Amino acid sequence: MERLLTPREASRILGVDPKTLIRWEGEGRLMSLRTLGGHRRYPRTLVEQLAVPVPPLEEVVSTLRQVHGRALEIGAREEAATIARLMAVLDAEG
Structure with a gap:
């Protein structure tokens, strides 16, 4: 049976305030x-999945540029276009 965590335990693992957990529930990011x-x-x-560190945005963009370049090299035009749109959204978000 899966171990269940109290809000205090979960918030300590995630490094957030317990009220953040309630907000995340409302956003659908976490279930209680x-x-x-x-x-x-x-x-x-579920808490441990959220605790996985997210790479910095610069690293994500760099990886996307590499994948975009490779998609162009191999002629994967639709994939390259999709990646280009994603990069444009990330650029617009700052």
Whole structure:
């Protein structure tokens, strides 16, 4: 059976305030279960998935540029166009 974490335990693992967990639930990023008393509990595997570090945006963009260049080299035009659109969105977001 999966271990369930209290909001305090989950927030410590993720390095966020427990209120952030509630916001993430509303955004669909995290799911909680409720005890019979109505208290939130978080599945450990879901919390651990969120705890995986996200690479810096510069690293993501650099990788996308490499993949875009390779797609152009091999003639994968639709894929290259999709990657170019994604890079444009990232550039627009700053």
